[in-house]
Amino acid sequence: MESDLVDAVRSGDRKALARAITLIERGEPLGEFAHDRTAVVGITGPPGAGKSTLIAVLIEKIREKGETVAVLAVDPSSPLTGGAILGDRIRMQAHIDDEGVFVRSMATRGRLGGLADASSDAIRLMSLAGFDRLIVETVGVGQSEVEIMDLADPVVLVVGPSWGDQVQADKAGIVEIADIFVVNKGDRSGAADVKRALTEAADARGADILVTTATTGDGVDELLAIIERLTDI
Ligand SMILES: Nc1nc2c(ncn2[C@@H]2O[C@H](COP(=O)(O)OP(=O)(O)O)[C@@H](O)[C@H]2O)c(=O)[nH]1
Ligand SMILES: [Mg+2]
Numbered sequence: 001m002e003s004d005l006v007d008a009v010r011s012g013d014r015k016a017l018a019r020a021i022t023l024i025e026r027g028e029p030l031g032e033f034a035h036d037r038t039a040v041v042g043i044t045g046p047p048g049a050g051k052s053t054l055i056a057v058l059i060e061k062i063r064e065k066g067e068t069v070a071v072l073a074v075d076p077s078s079p080l081t082g083g084a085i086l087g088d089r090i091r092m093q094a095h096i097d098d099e100g101v102f103v104r105s106m107a108t109r110g111r112l113g114g115l116a117d118a119s120s121d122a123i124r125l126m127s128l129a130g131f132d133r134l135i136v137e138t139v140g141v142g143q144s145e146v147e148i149m150d151l152a153d154p155v156v157l158v159v160g161p162s163w164g165d166q167v168q169a170d171k172a173g174i175v176e177i178a179d180i181f182v183v184n185k186g187d188r189s190g191a192a193d194v195k196r197a198l199t200e201a202a203d204a205r206g207a208d209i210l211v212t213t214a215t216t217g218d219g220v221d222e223l224l225a226i227i228e229r230l231t232d233i
Helices: 003-010 014-025 051-064 083-095 115-128 143-151 163-172 191-204 220-231
Strands: 040-045 069-074 101-106 133-139 155-159 180-183 208-211
Touching: 003 014, 003 115, 014 101, 014 115, 040 051, 040 143, 051 069, 051 101, 051 133, 051 220, 069 115, 101 115, 115 133, 115 143, 133 143, 155 163, 163 191, 180 191, 180 220, 191 208, 208 220
Parallel strands: 040 133, 040 155, 069 101, 069 133, 155 180, 180 208
Antiparallel strands: none
């Protein structure tokens, strides 16, 4: 990638950051450059569990603390219709005029294999742009999504209150990489059962487990406190 563009990203130019990520999306390699690495929080879990809704609340709480935040939502499943991506954009729209927030959905147009690399480059660019916190959201259903979570620490697994969510997470292997277990939709019946079912796996990993309701914000302060504790150097 042209060094002029990378320099503009480094200076905090948001338009340059957006343009650079578009180039990454189209397959252009970023190349090497020195940069400080910002801690990346990974949010993964089955579709519909409430990851994006939860992230929208996290953005608000992070901004209330005066910190800046960039979010990359990786969704390889909807390259053309962009259904989920559009939903994410609308949900996070509230922050669109806030310079301290950068939200970007990345579709990789069916490119095979390159998803983790492209995500890694996009995250490096967001880090270069100087945000205090970075969040990456993936639909935790495939191998490359699990790979993307290698870039993240801590990894937050979000599941809904249905048994199937937990089974799906188990099958994808994300239970084994999670540092924080979140059972979202605590307002629905079943949340307590799913929490109980996941407690053994969480305990085995020394991971925290909690119930949230993203639509009301319940439990999200606790989640952010855990994230802060795990990202404190
Ligand atoms: N009842 C309830 N619905 C929620 C909650 N969190 C998210 N949702 C809804 O679940 C649906 C999927 O949410 P979304 O954030 O897009 O899930 P994602 O696919 O994991 O990113 C949306 O209709 C949300 O409004 C919650 O805590 N309780
Ligand atoms: Mg989402």
